[in-house]
Amino acid sequence: MTRLQKHCALKTLALAATLLLAPMAAQAVQPDEILPDPAMEQRARDISKDLRCLVCRNENIDDSNAELARDLRLLVRERLVEGDSNDQVIDYVVDRYGEYVLLNPTTQGGNWILWAAGPIMLVIGLGIAISFTRRRASQEEIVVQALSEDEEARLREILKD
Structure with a gap:
């Protein structure tokens, strides 16, 4: 074998x-x-x-x-x-x-809070995500300016060292 x-x-x-x-x-x-x-x-x-x-x-x-x-x-x-x-x-x-x-608790009494917690947290999370993306989209874009000749010269000097 x-x-x-x-x-x-x-x-x-x-x-x-x-x-x-x-x-x-x-x-x-x-x-x-x-x-x-x-x-x-x-x-x-x-x-x-x-x-x-x-x-x-x-x-x-x-x-x-x-x-x-x-x-x-x-x-x-x-x-x-x-x-x-x-x-x-x-x-x-x-x-x-x-x-x-009970392995599958009822939705009566205080248990309704546990049953509702998941969907409530999902709605809150979606609200935060939507708010964040809207706020980010409404912000102005950052404009990058080119370096002046003096700044470029200084940068070359620093990089040579």
Whole structure:
């Protein structure tokens, strides 16, 4: 086997291992957490993908291995078993942990400032850019005058030294 063939074989093996192990790493839900009813389990997964792990921050609770994420997964399933709707489960979790637990926060309350900040900053930036270009265009051009004979002579003198 040539060196190139060995290198290609190792890359192929590494790719295969990654593809086989990736699904295991993607879901942190333990077998003892899974509900026996597939429809109810799917509802739990749908709710969980929208809830943030408070430890990992930008991971949903299904993808996180943190203990708090496990507690939240169990809480979601417990509320579903008690008969809550998806919205009631989300409201319950938000009431306990705050809106930060939502991966996609609402535009209600103080969050509207965060949602509006980007477009407002864009408008302000465009206003500054337009103002700058208009001001610059209205300025007079700087006229460059040619050097006098005395100035040219002095310049030649300085450059010779």
